[in-house]
Amino acid sequence: MSSGNEVAGTGRQAEEVFRLCGSEKTLIGQGLRAEVARGAIDSLAERVRGFFSDRQGGPRLVMGSLPFDRSRADYLFQPEAVAMGSRSEAGKAATLPDAVHCTIRPVPAPSAYRDAVAACLEMIAASAGDAEPLTKVVLSRSLELASSHAFDAGNLIRALGRDPSVTVFSTLLPAEADAPHPLLVGATPELLVSRKGAEVVSYPLAGSARRYGDPGADRRSAAVLEGSEKDRREHQAVVDAVFDALSPYCSELTAPDGTTLRPTASMWHLGTRIVGRLKDTETPVAELAGALHPTPAVCGLPRERAAGVIGQLEGYDRGFYAGAVGWADEKGDGEWYVSIRSARLAGRHATLYAGAGIVAGSDPAGETDETSAKFVALLSALGIDEHGRPLREHAA
Numbered sequence: 001m002s003s004g005n006e007v008a009g010t011g012r013q014a015e016e017v018f019r020l021c022g023s024e025k026t027l028i029g030q031g032l033r034a035e036v037a038r039g040a041i042d043s044l045a046e047r048v049r050g051f052f053s054d055r056q057g058g059p060r061l062v063m064g065s066l067p068f069d070r071s072r073a074d075y076l077f078q079p080e081a082v083a084m085g086s087r088s089e090a091g092k093a094a095t096l097p098d099a100v101h102c103t104i105r106p107v108p109a110p111s112a113y114r115d116a117v118a119a120c121l122e123m124i125a126a127s128a129g130d131a132e133p134l135t136k137v138v139l140s141r142s143l144e145l146a147s148s149h150a151f152d153a154g155n156l157i158r159a160l161g162r163d164p165s166v167t168v169f170s171t172l173l174p175a176e177a178d179a180p181h182p183l184l185v186g187a188t189p190e191l192l193v194s195r196k197g198a199e200v201v202s203y204p205l206a207g208s209a210r211r212y213g214d215p216g217a218d219r220r221s222a223a224v225l226e227g228s229e230k231d232r233r234e235h236q237a238v239v240d241a242v243f244d245a246l247s248p249y250c251s252e253l254t255a256p257d258g259t260t261l262r263p264t265a266s267m268w269h270l271g272t273r274i275v276g277r278l279k280d281t282e283t284p285v286a287e288l289a290g291a292l293h294p295t296p297a298v299c300g301l302p303r304e305r306a307a308g309v310i311g312q313l314e315g316y317d318r319g320f321y322a323g324a325v326g327w328a329d330e331k332g333d334g335e336w337y338v339s340i341r342s343a344r345l346a347g348r349h350a351t352l353y354a355g356a357g358i359v360a361g362s363d364p365a366g367e368t369d370e371t372s373a374k375f376v377a378l379l380s381a382l383g384i385d386e387h388g389r390p391l392r393e394h395a396a
């Protein structure tokens with residue numbers, strides 16, 4: 001099996017092909033040097049290992065994204081060069097694009113999403129007596145944007161970077177036919193897994209509430225989330241799944257701070273930081289990502305059954321939304337973030353995605369509102385509301 005393709009004559013030598021901008025550092029990939037052989041997640045670690053053993057030149061790391069569906073092909077590449085930046089640069093240069101002429105088509109329509117949530121709740125209830133009942137399904141919806149001007153990823157990245165609590169990312173997606181590579185751009189609050197030497201960290205989130213400009217309303221929203229039995233259950237499902245997936249690889253695995261409130265600029269979340277030590281330091285980050293993805297923060301429980309319900313009820317292709325974006329180096333270190341709060345940019349078209357975890361006790365209207373709240377970060381970085389209208393502060 002070939003470990004990948006050289007990329008010749010693409011004119012992408014100096015272009016930014018990847019950016020991952022966390023609270024401490026920014027990793028930038030410039031130029032597309034080679035693509036890792038594409039495949040499903042089960043063979044990811046083997047393909048990454050093969051890539052490094054077959055090629056000597058270039059930076060000793062690969063970067064890119066994994067799709068939501070475990071059986072679909074990922075897209076990882078080696079850049080020509082790697083640069084490190086700082087977060088403050090990203091925030092300072094923020095300018096908002098003129099997105100006045102932008103139309104938005106919700107897919108599915110919010111009313112159809114509510115119906116899908118109601119149907120999902122019936123499936124959860126009907127499965128209660130099964131040997132492995134369906135206990136959680138994350139259902140998403142999308143917004144299809146068509147703008148008079150090509151979307152500017154650089155502007156979007158800078159605007160998203162104003163929220164210091166999220167990891168801003170941008171990565172090339174595989175090219176389709178003769179069209180240029182689309183991009184996946186987003187601002188995720190959720191770490192799927194990182195590995196540095198023997199230390200492994202995962203920071204799952206699940207359970208959400210909208211944030212408000214009014215401090216009293218904002219505090220009340222956080223307090224309701226903290227006290228919500230439904231959200232605690234939704235969150236615990238993810239924490240248990242992360243422990244189950246990582247414990248075979250770890251000699252120690254703990255959640256030192258327990259479950260805490262994790263704010264972003266627009267959302268409150270329940271989050272649990274999980275830290276482990278590898279039994280075998282030869283275990284690469286790609287193998288850990290393969291064991292974890294997709295967690296019940298983006299799929300559900302049991303995993304296969306929930307993925308089937310998503311395919312049946314969502315009615316569109318998630319592609320690289322709710323997958324993972326990140327990097328892996330030759331030593332097996334790396335970082336992979338859950339690719340939520342993301343958009344696929346292709347010229348004048350963009351598709352934004354947001355999902356919500358459905359468990360017994362979920363309310364269809366409440367979950368629809370939660371997805372609307374999750375769109376706010378990307379929409380406000382684009383300078384528009386959910387109907388494509390310019391936000392008041394940016395309107396002429």
Ligand SMILES: C=C(O[C@H]1C=CC=C(C(=O)O)[C@@H]1O)C(=O)O
Pocket residue numbers: 138140190205206207208269296297298322340341353354355356357374
């Ligand atoms: C699936 C998404 O969020 C996940 C991450 C945090 C909280 C979530 C929730 O409360 O439902 C979701 O599990 C999304 O933003 O598209």
